[in-house]
Amino acid sequence: MASTTSGDFLPSGGRIFTSVPDVFFIPEFVFGGLVWILVASTRIDPDNPLGWVMFVSVFCFVVTTLWFFIFLCGANQGSIWPSLxxxxxxxxxxxxxxxxxxxxxxxxxxxQIVNLLSGSTLTPFIISDSLKIYRLEIAAVVMSYLATLLYFLHAIFSAIRWKRS
Structure with missing residues (x-):
């Protein structure tokens, strides 16, 4: 019969690359970093919602990085770590x-603003610049929802692992 200590359920070292919830660390880095980069490369207007997006992407990127290194170094062997x-x-x-x-x-x-601009008599440079920023924002939305999905899957599998511990 398996022991109920958390050391049996939380991998450390290289085993984090083969365990089901922890294999999501690398894609979370990639998609979270892409959200950060794509939003940072657009004009931050309006400040408040995009500021929240930047906070979330930077916060989750930094904490996931710390979390990854805690797991990689094996400092996650206490009884509190599955719930954390x-x-x-x-x-x-x-x-x-x-x-x-x-x-x-x-x-x-x-x-909607880009659609209005395309029918105006502004210079093609302004229209093309607005369209480029709009496309960057579309990519950021897609990456943000993919990061949300990855964090959701990681949370579900972590909750299952926590329940078993």
Missing amino acids: DAGYHFVAVVFYLSASVALAYITLLHG
Whole structure:
């Protein structure tokens, strides 16, 4: 019969690359980093919703990096770590979902502005610049929802692992 200590359920070292919830660390880095880069490369207007998106992407990127190194170094062997793992990833899901919705709404508004600009007599440079930013925002929305999905899957599998421990 298996022991109920958390050391049996939380991998450390190289085993984190083969365990089901922890294999999501690398894609979370990639998609979270892409959200950060894509939003940072657009004009931050309006400040408030896109500021929240930047906070969420930077916060989750930094904390996931710390979390990854804690797991990689094996410092996750205490009895509290399965619940902390599940709790952090559920918080990350809520944060990313709220940021994704805000980003999608702002992108929708910018799309309407781009449609209005395309029918105007402005210079083609202004229209092409607005269209480029709009396309970057669309990519950021897609990456944000993918990051939300990855954090959600990680949270579900972490909660299952926590329940077993």
